[in-house]
Amino acid sequence: MSAIYLDNLLVHYEVFGRGQPIIFLHSWMGSWRYWVSTMDQLSDRYRAYALDFWGFGESEREKGRYTIGDYAQMLCNFMDKIGIAKANLVGHGMGGMVAIRTACEQPHRVIRVMTVSTPLDGAILKDVTKPGTIARLFGKGNTTSIWSKLVRTIPIDDAEIQQELYTDTESLSERVAKGVHDSMLSTNLYASLDTLHDTPVLAVYGEKDTIVPAQHAQVLTHDHGRPHQRIILPKMNHFPFLENTNTFSRLLSDFLISEGTPVEIKEEWRRRVMQHEYL
Numbered sequence: 001m002s003a004i005y006l007d008n009l010l011v012h013y014e015v016f017g018r019g020q021p022i023i024f025l026h027s028w029m030g031s032w033r034y035w036v037s038t039m040d041q042l043s044d045r046y047r048a049y050a051l052d053f054w055g056f057g058e059s060e061r062e063k064g065r066y067t068i069g070d071y072a073q074m075l076c077n078f079m080d081k082i083g084i085a086k087a088n089l090v091g092h093g094m095g096g097m098v099a100i101r102t103a104c105e106q107p108h109r110v111i112r113v114m115t116v117s118t119p120l121d122g123a124i125l126k127d128v129t130k131p132g133t134i135a136r137l138f139g140k141g142n143t144t145s146i147w148s149k150l151v152r153t154i155p156i157d158d159a160e161i162q163q164e165l166y167t168d169t170e171s172l173s174e175r176v177a178k179g180v181h182d183s184m185l186s187t188n189l190y191a192s193l194d195t196l197h198d199t200p201v202l203a204v205y206g207e208k209d210t211i212v213p214a215q216h217a218q219v220l221t222h223d224h225g226r227p228h229q230r231i232i233l234p235k236m237n238h239f240p241f242l243e244n245t246n247t248f249s250r251l252l253s254d255f256l257i258s259e260g261t262p263v264e265i266k267e268e269w270r271r272r273v274m275q276h277e278y279l
Contacts, residue, residue: 009064018046022090023051024050028093028094029169030169031052036161041245096113096116097187116204116241120188120193122186124213125185204232206233229262
């Protein structure tokens with residue numbers, strides 16, 4: 001376990017491998033452990049970092065700030081403290097929002113961004129988490145219960161990681177979950193993406209994701225002058241990096257060496273990827 005202090009608050013992180021830095025950012029519940037399998041597969045060519053945001057995992061839980069903007073600043077401070085001048089960012093859900101916000105505010109520090117199951121407009125989450133809908137979907141009425149139920153539907157081969165994910169999710173305080181959730185609801189990234197002319201962004205969605213449907217990204221203007229791309233992975237839900245780590249890691253590896261050009265869909269990928277297009 002590695003830890004540093006930022007703003008006098010403990011931040012836990014882990015690091016695998018050597019090479020160009022890549023930082024993995026978890027979603028609004030869970031922790032860095034979501035990324036273990038992907039980090040392991042990338043570690044032969046990259047120095048893979050994953051941190052726990054304040055309120056999550058092994059990082060400070062009693063104090064801290066729990067908004068997208070606060071976490072973007074936390075990420076930049078983390079990079080400063082570790083000595084990372086520039087990095088690739090991979091973010092799931094909320095982590096993807098943080099990655100885009102960071103790339104907009106500190107473009108000179110971000111090489112490229114992959115977002116996974118990330119709401120480009122947090123308002124789309126209102127129908128998922130409003131009272132009544134929650135009860136009908138999961139039979140429980142708070143945000144922590146929703147995520148815990150969803151996590152338990154994910155096929156994970158590593159039993160130890162699976163149990164750790166359950167523990168991290170179920171131990172999250174309702175105060176942190178609500179603070180992050182409210183911040184996500186009020187975050188709209190469409191205008192932010194318009195400013196990223198030089199930072200490649202790959203937005204990945206699962207075809208069967210009922211939390212963040214891929215269709216909401218269609219509202220973005222198709223502009224081939226911007227290095228942004230969307231890929232929809234067939235038969236996958238909200239956690240493609242856990243549902244099929246090999247496919248996800250191959251996609252990420254191709255993106256990281258793409259030099260800003262669209263990911264080329266090879267013949268074997270055509271059987272796995274339903275749709276890809278510029279945003």
